[in-house]
Amino acid sequence: xxxxxPPSLSREWRIGIALFYVFLFVYFFIFLQRLLTGILVGAxxxxxYILWRFLIATEAIADxxxxxxxxxxxx
Numbered sequence: 001x002x003x004x005x006p007p008s009l010s011r012e013w014r015i016g017i018a019l020f021y022v023f024l025f026v027y028f029f030i031f032l033q034r035l036l037t038g039i040l041v042g043a044x045x046x047x048x049y050i051l052w053r054f055l056i057a058t059e060a061i062a063d064x065x066x067x068x069x070x071x072x073x074x075x
Contacts, residue, residue, distance in 0.1 A: 021045060 009017075021042055028038035 017045065 024041055025038040028034050028041070
């Protein structure tokens with residue numbers, strides 16, 4: 001097994017994104033009085049994170065297949 005490790009967000013980034021979303025949600029809810037827009041923004045942030053993790057997983061699979069193919073060529 002290789003030493004490859006999928007990149008993950010640091011704790012500071014996660015806290016920063018969460019605080020940003022909380023302030024944005026409060027802005028939408030209190031000042032604009034649009035609750036669903038605040039929820040939609042949160043859903044979009046979550047969707048972007050899921051798509052980013054999917055891309056990382058796909059890259060890891062491609063890297064592993066490349067290593068397998070290279071090992072088979074060597075033997």
